[in-house]
Amino acid sequence: MMKIVKLIDDRIGDLEDHISRFHGIGNQWEWPMPVWCYMFQQTLDGKARTWFDKLPSGSIDNWGDL
Secondary structure: OOOOOOOOOOOOHHHHHHHHHHHHHHHEEEEHHHHHHHHHHHHHOHHHHHHHOOOOOOOOOOOOOO
């Protein structure tokens, strides 16, 4: 599987740019939706990762919820 590089770090923090680039990668590689959700969390660092890890279990069921 393709190695995903970190798209955003705490110094940049442009959420819309991060999501746009991630969306492009997911479309390019034709990932099924469960892969999108799994891979997205792998791209988060710093404060974004801390926020994501504190979400209640089961609070995100699909890409649309993200």
